[in-house]
Every structure is written in C-alpha cells, then in structure tokens.
Amino acid sequence: MDSGAPQQLLVCEYCDTVYRRRRLARGEVAECPRCLCEIERYQWLNPAVLLALILTALLAFVQANIFPIVTLGLGGQQNSVTLWGMIVIMWREHAQVVSVLTAATLFFFPLIKMSLLGWLLWFARLGVRAPGFARLMVLLHYVNPWTMSEVFVLGALVSIVKAHVYFEVVVDPGIYAYAALTVLITLFSGVDLRDLWELPERGAT
Ligand SMILES: [Zn+2]
Known part of the structure; x- marks a missing residue:
C-alpha cells in the first residue's frame, strides 16, 4: 500500500x-x-494547501499593517494608528521594552516565519528542496518558539493594556486582521515539516 x-x-x-x-x-x-x-x-495538510494558507496569512498580515489597529485619544485629540505608528509612539513615550517586544512578536518573527515557510513550501509543492534548504529549516526551528500564537496574542494584549496607561484606546479594523492572522499562525504551529527532509535536492534526479 x-x-x-x-x-x-x-x-x-x-x-x-x-x-x-x-x-x-x-x-x-x-x-x-x-x-x-x-x-x-x-500530516493532514499537503504543501499546496499549506502554501495557500501562508499566502492567506501574508494577505492578512499586509492588511493588519496597513489598517489602523487602534484609535488613541490623547489630550482631546483622536489619532488612528497602525501597528508601526503604535510601536513608534510607545518608543517615544518611554515604553521601549514593550515597543521592541511588540515589533518582534507582531511583526518581525511572524514575517520571518511566513517568508521561510512560503519559500520552503513553494519548492516542496514542486517536489524538491528549496535552495538553502538545510540552513533555512534550522533557522525555522529557532524562529518557531518566538512566533507561537501564545507569544503573538500576549504581545498584542501587553501592548494594548500598556497603551491604556498612556492613551484612551478604541480598537480599529486592523486588529481583526491580526485576529485572523493569529488563527492562521496557530494552525502553522501544529504543522510538522519534518517530512520535507525527504524531498530530493533540486536537480538530483
Ligand atoms: Zn528520543
């Protein structure tokens, strides 16, 4: 069989x-x-399905970063801010640790993880190993713990709660894109990519 x-x-x-x-x-x-x-x-998801999920996640990621995620009230002024706007504001308001934590867990690590997965799966779908395969699989292994959904959600909660200290906070559409992204990231963390090691090198046949 x-x-x-x-x-x-x-x-x-x-x-x-x-x-x-x-x-x-x-x-x-x-x-x-x-x-x-x-x-x-x-393995219940094949590389083509996973790749489609990664592309969906990337779209959600772009939306989450383009749309404002919160409206901040400060001294009678209402300001809608994107994630990066918020990171910059927190940095200026002397919440540097939270600012860096937010940038890492909500932006850099998810982006690195999605890019790595997208690259590896693009070639896996074609039945071969991606260029730089071994090194990238090791890198993914190290990035993984930092993009776990718990860290991801925690980053968002910490930053919103922390922002409450400084501003009046109302959530905006970007936060829903992040919610969708969180669900997708949770899906990926349950995916076992060890099967990819069985793929042949490109041009090995
Ligand atoms: Zn053992």
Whole structure:
C-alpha cells in the first residue's frame, strides 16, 4: 500500500535513537519511548494547501499593517494608528521594552516565519528542496518558539493594556486582521515539516 516509499527509518532528534517507521493514522503522534519526545506527527495538510494558507496569512498580515489597529485619544485629540505608528509612539513615550517586544512578536518573527515557510513550501509543492534548504529549516526551528500564537496574542494584549496607561484606546479594523492572522499562525504551529527532509535536492534526479 506504500506509495512514494517513505524512508523506513526514523531518528529521534533529541536522543538519536533509531526506529523503524510505521505509517501514522489520522491524528496519531509517534513518541520516542526513551525520551518521550514527539518524533513524528500525522500530516493532514499537503504543501499546496499549506502554501495557500501562508499566502492567506501574508494577505492578512499586509492588511493588519496597513489598517489602523487602534484609535488613541490623547489630550482631546483622536489619532488612528497602525501597528508601526503604535510601536513608534510607545518608543517615544518611554515604553521601549514593550515597543521592541511588540515589533518582534507582531511583526518581525511572524514575517520571518511566513517568508521561510512560503519559500520552503513553494519548492516542496514542486517536489524538491528549496535552495538553502538545510540552513533555512534550522533557522525555522529557532524562529518557531518566538512566533507561537501564545507569544503573538500576549504581545498584542501587553501592548494594548500598556497603551491604556498612556492613551484612551478604541480598537480599529486592523486588529481583526491580526485576529485572523493569529488563527492562521496557530494552525502553522501544529504543522510538522519534518517530512520535507525527504524531498530530493533540486536537480538530483
Ligand atoms: Zn528520543
């Protein structure tokens, strides 16, 4: 029944124990009995579907950054600000730590993650490894913890709560684009990309 002949052996990336591979059923997760770490997870999304999701997320990301996310009331003035507007204001208002945290969790890390995934999946869809594959997969591994939806949502909450100290805050449409983006980012964090290692190098055939 095996189609495409997946590799027969599986190595635990935490303790290097080698296992014979078994095809997983929907919803199944393979755990290493030695160190109890997850070594494989059933893949329910193929690269083409994932790529479509990444493009959707990028669109939401662009909208989230173009539309104002909040209207700030300051001294009788009403100002609608975008995410970057807010980051700059917080920096000027001596909330530098929150400003940097917001820029990192709501802008840079999601953008890096989506770009990396988009690049890797674009080639995966064609059945090959993307240029720079190994290095980018390692980079993605390090970026991942910083784009987890919890961090993402926390960044938004912290910045809005913190902004309340300085301004009167009313939410705007951009925040809904961020909400949609959060849902998509949550989806990606459950995606197992280890299968991509089985793809051949470009021009290897
Ligand atoms: Zn292990």
